[in-house]
Amino acid sequence: MAVEDKHISYRIYLVAVFIFLMAIAIVVKLTNIQWVEGDHYRKLAKQRTVRNFVIPANKGNIYSADGSLLATSIPNYEIRFDSKAPKTETFEEFVKPLSDSLATVLDKSSSYFENELRKARANNNRYYLIARKLSYTDYMKIKSFPLFNKGAFKGGIIIEQETVREHPIGKIAERTIGYDRIDPATGVEVGKGIEWAFKSYLNGKDGKILKQKIAKGQWKPIRDVNEVDPQDGYDVISTIDVFIQDIAHHALLKQLQDYQADHGCVVVMETATGHVKAISNLGRAKDSSYYETTNYAIAESHEPGSTFKLVDLMAILEDKVADTSKVYDSHGGVVKYYGRSVRDSHQGGYGKISLARGFELSSNTVMVQAVYDNYKNNPKKFVDHIRSFGLNKTLGLHFKGEGRAYIPYPGEKGWSGISLPWMAMGYEVSVTPMQTLTLYNAVANNGVMVKPQFVSEIKEWNKTIKKFDVEVLNPKVCSPETLKKVRAVLQNVVKKGTGSKLYSKDFSMAGKTGTVQMNYGGKAGKSALYYASSFVGYFPADHPKYSCIVVVHKPNTAKNNYYGADVAGPVFKRIAQKIFTDAPSTNKVKQLDYKIPKQENSYNNYTVLVNKKHKGIPNLKGMPGMDAVALLENLDLKVKIIGTxxxxxxxxxxxxxxxxxxxxxxxLS
Incomplete structure (x- = not known):
């Protein structure tokens, strides 16, 4: 028995020692937490219960050149109620007036709000939703209501704000105005257009507000004021003209619909400045509607076709290897190089015609012969001209995704015997519509090549922060002699060439048609081939103010009128005509000093009557009504008129x- 008691005592001592050691360990741990790691844990606790939240700054607005709003940030407000914040007597005093006031703004009765507010207080709800997606006006009204006007701590009002980006003109020019956002699927920043390119100006600087964690994982502001106030972004003034943009958009849309085309683009640029006044990029959806998809004008690099023949003519004239009057034989509309045929679109060719006429009629055989005969022994000289026009590199626009040009060079990979003749008719090269337009704009701008611009200045209210001046890419693309001849030929394309359907005696245009057969995407097989129709030029022809390019991809070929003059040309004419007729500065009034005898006689008779000292009422029979009124009122008489x-x-x-x-x-009669 004594032995057994001894074993029990031993176990009790062992347990006691263990408990003692555990107690020491706990004391050591508590001491360590309190004194050694105390700061760390206090900081961690604060981070979990108190946190700085970002207050997004309002983005700056994007305006058109004429002051119209293209993109703006609209704040949306959410109002919540901390039912435990107000004292009982304060809550009871103001709950009814608050409910009455809320009923005037929100679509619910006063009794509904009173019941809900009382229920929230009874349930200790510290984050009860009053309303969301409020406008600034409604937010300010609610903020001033009884109880809420006492602030967050005494009144219990909790304000949440988010900013929504809106485009007031809708989908028009959406890809150019663009966006800058985070892709929710990948978390990667994505952006397009002006919104992305000028985000450093538009975005501003975010603010901070300190919030404390309350029940149910919700957060409540600790103070009525922000820790750091947000700074709004600057405004961006674009070069887009809403009036011209509307014309261009609908002109392109109508043609795409008429021809059931796959996609297309149009750009209108101010000749002297390079300011893009309108840009539209429309692609066909599955339901056959059209909307802004890819920015084709900037991003889509492809073979331009006959619009590239301007390069041929400028190089030939600049090197003086041939003149516009030199005659070439079209050889029945077919010439061959290295076993490959170059054909004219006109069956049987054009016979023997001058170089100028070959350009006007867009003869492949004439233009290819002119280039090949003069540069076959030194193709680098011809390609160097292309490079001098800047067509071998991007324009360096602010936007992401600018299409890359491709111009083969002798001796490099991709060059072959047929490269030179194929380049002469706009194949085996790749440029964007914007690059093509920039070259034609240089011809219109007396040889000065300017960089296309989409933004003219950055502003903070009425203060200019940054101004974007005209940027000259090439001060002289060719000699004045070459320029004069080229402009005459471009005008004749519309007067008597492939663009003659567009000619109008009422206003002048100059430009070049283009039709290229494409195998877009490199797909094999004849079914993959399709046409792209284009027209590029400027107007008025004598004193150009605007240049313009239109490209339509994959028009319906059922009627066999897929040529540039038929598909793209009418869009160009519609835009030019509308701008021309609505812009008084482009109209010239002639013979201002011409006198109409009938008007002169009427004026003289009226003058005699006015200057005559009347002894009585004059005889007004046969006098125009308005003249009679003026005469009688000068005699201090009141006049009543019946008829006209x-x-x-x-x-x-x-x-x-x-x-x-x-x-x-x-x-009156």
């Missing part, structure tokens, strides 16, 4: 004495 035209009858007969302020009735 000339005076047929007057209520006071001629010769009667004039009594001031008397009313005379005139009956």
């Amino acid at each position: 035209g000339k005076v047929k009858k007057q209520s006071i007969q001629p010769g009667q004495n004039i009594v001031k302020n008397t009313t005379i009735v005139l009956e």
Whole structure:
């Protein structure tokens, strides 16, 4: 028995020692937490219960050149209620007036709000939702309501704000105005257009607000004021003109619909400055509607076709290897190089015609012969001209995704015997529509090549922060002699060449048609081939103010009218005509000093009557009504008119004495 008691005592001592050691360990741990790691744990606790939240800055607005709003940030507000914040007597005093006030703004009754507010207080709800997606006006109203006007701590109002980006003109030019956002699927920043390119100006600087974690994982502001106030972004003034943009968008849309085309683009640029006044990029959806998809004008690099022949003509004239009058034989519309045929679109060719006429008619055989015959022994000289025009490199626009040009060079990979003749007719090269337009714009701008611009300045209210001046890419693309001849030929393309359907005696245009057969994407097989139709030029032809390019991909070929003049040309004409007729500065009034005898006689008779000292009421019969009114009012008489035209009858007969302020009735024919 004594032995057993001894074993029990031993186990008790062992347990006691263990408990003692555990107690020491706990004391050591608590001491360590309190004194050694105390700061770390206090900081961690604060991080989990108190946190700085970002207050996004309002983005700056994007405006058009004429002051229209293209993109703006609209704040949306969410109002919540901390039901435990107000004292009981304060809550009871103001709950009814608050409910009445909320009913005037929100679409619910006063009794509903009173019941909900009381229920929230009974349930200790510290984050009760009052309303969301409020406008700034409604937010300010609610903020001033009874109880809420006492602030977050005394009144319990909790304000959440988010910013929504809106485009007031809708989908028009959406890809150019663009966006800058985080892709929710990948978390990667994505952006397009002006919104992305100028985000450093538009975004501003975010602010901070300190919030404390409350029940149910919700956060409540600790103070009524922000830790750091957000700084709004600057405004961006674009070069887009909403009026011209609307014209271009709908002109392109109509043609795409008429031809059931796959996609297309149009750009209108101010000749002297390079300011892009309109840009539209429309692609076909599955339901056959069209919307802004890819920025084709900037991103899509492809073979340009006959619009590239301007390069041929400029190089030939600049090197003086041939003149516009030199005659070439079209050889029945077919010439061969290295076993490959170059064909004219006109069956049988054009016979023997001059170089200028070959350009006007877009003859492949003539233009290819002119280039090949003069540069076959030194193709580098021809390609160097292309490079001098800047067509071998990007324009360096602010936007992401600018299409890369491709110009083969002799001796490098991709060059072959047929490269030179194929380049002469716009194949085996790749440029974007914007690059092509920039070259034609240089011709219109007296040889000065300017960089296309989409933004003119950055502003903070009325203060200019940064101004984007005209950027010259090449001060002289060719000699004045070459320029004069090229401009004459481009004008003749519209007057009597492939663009003759577009000619109008009322306003002048110059440009070049283009039709290229494409195998887009490199797909094999004849079914993959399709046409791209284009027209590029400027207007008015004599004193160019605007240049413009239109490209339409994969028009319906059922009617066999897929040529540039038929598909793209009418869009160009519609834009030019609308701008021309609505811009008085482009109209010239002639013979201002021309006198119309009938008007002169009427004016002289009226002058005699006015200057004559009347002893009585004048005889007004046969006088135009407006002249009679002016005459009688000068005699201090009141006039009542019946009808329109000339005076047929007057209520006071001629010769009667004039009594001031008397009313005379005139009956007009």
